[in-house]
Amino acid sequence: MQSKLRVYNTLNRELEEFQPLHPPFVGMYVCGPTVYSEVHIGNVRTFTSFDLIYRYLLHLGYKVRYVRNITDVGHLLDDTSEDKISKKARLENIEPMEVVQRYTVDFHNTMATFNALPPSIEPTATGHLIEQIEFIQKIMDQGLAYESNGSVYFDVKKYSESENYGALSGRNVDELLANTRSLDGQTDKRHPADFALWKKAEPQHIMKWNSPWSLGFPGWHLECSVMSTKYLGKQFDIHGGGMDLKFPHHECEIAQNKAGLQEDSVKYWLHTNMLTFNGRKMAKSEGTGVTPKQMLTGDHDLLTQAYDAMTIRFFMLQAHYRSTLDFSNEALQAAEKGLKRLLIAIDDLNNLSASDSSSLNVAEMREKLYGAMNDDFNSPIAIAHLFEVVKWVNLIKEGKESLTSEDLDTLKSIVNHFVFDIFGLKDEQSGGDDNKVDDLMQFILEIRQDAKAEKNYNLSDQIRDRLNDIGFTIKDGKEGTTYTVS
């Protein structure tokens, strides 16, 4: 490979050459979901983006430890003392941990449907309360957090005297400190910009634990600081998440790590962009979320049909992870057809016959594909190149272009790596699980061929139509008839 991987680091807003701290090992932490309801398709996009990144790093030969958390501590909702998980538990009259379990399983199933590889470690916030309490103590030892009425807050003002709080999200500390909007009743904080490390629980709060300060629960930002460094070390390579987490979540994480560990833990901050729906961010809290299940069944007012998981995955990969992606039926249908064409071509590629010479430059194609992915995981460009390969395959099939067996093998290998290993697509149509179906189809096609030879087109068309109804599309090519299963 000629070009080197470059990634866009949110920290300095530049493309940087990717150099792991301890090659060949790579540590990657991604903020996972809060499991109080089904994830929506926008959440799926984020995790699919990081799945692409994970898969590509693996493909490059890195030993990646991929940590993605499950937030199972409910964090506060509005001004009430109730949190999302408890609220759901109350509404459904079940235990909070029952809510957590249900939606954790659902999340796993969903991501499996979209063919995302599971992370290496998937730690939960509730499983790391001792570590979180210890971490708070470390920050307090540095004098950068204070207890107030049973809660513990991070002292942003003091921290910012020596550190640049707000650097990641491009915020001005003075403005943050000056901003006092809508903070009634927050008298426990010395300053509105301070954030909770530990919150004392109200009596009716269900999820609460003992700590040196009160019966309460940890602040939202803390779990990521704790679990990332526990499993990846005080310093690690990649921290990822959705752009909406830049502030305050990731900003707070940076501050906590610096305060508690005296380290800037993260080398590369990667942020994925939002999936929009009619130009608006998809968000659970605004009711604009479409769930994966609705996508897969088409059961939603704005969907004109169902889409399968691979179509959606392909659709997502056709946009760069740092761009917003707008969602529409037309675009999804285009992706559906494009993917189908790509997969058929790959199938054909594996059955092409070699020539004595090559009329196409496979080595160059290889460079173009890697070049695209090395440029901050630019999957849309790589896909554009793959469609060039699709054209090649069809031309070779027609005898208009040629490849030697060596080039052919190389091309097959590259294409299969990119489409299946790196992009994580699956060819769900050619299940290939049952050779008997294929034998049967060959038999039927022979009968039809005989009919055609006798110019009995009534019969041959009848066979084709019936097979089409059943779900087999018949194509009469130059070197015989083929079929695809729809």
Add this chain to the structure above:
RNA sequence: GGUCUCGUGGCCGAGUGGCUAGGCAGAGCUCUGCAAAAGCUUGUACAGCGGUUCGAAUCCGCUCGAGACCUCCA
């Protein structure tokens, strides 16, 4: 209000100083018993107005429009 991002042909979406992105849809042609598929050709897009430049979709300014974050959020 503050900070920031974006505005590309019918739709989605790359690109970012001069050279075809790509997919889908459309049109024409070839192939074909028909169909499907495939191939070839084609549309001449960069919100608007100024400026910089030999040259700008790409840089600068302004205007209009959209969105994100500032509160839980992937």
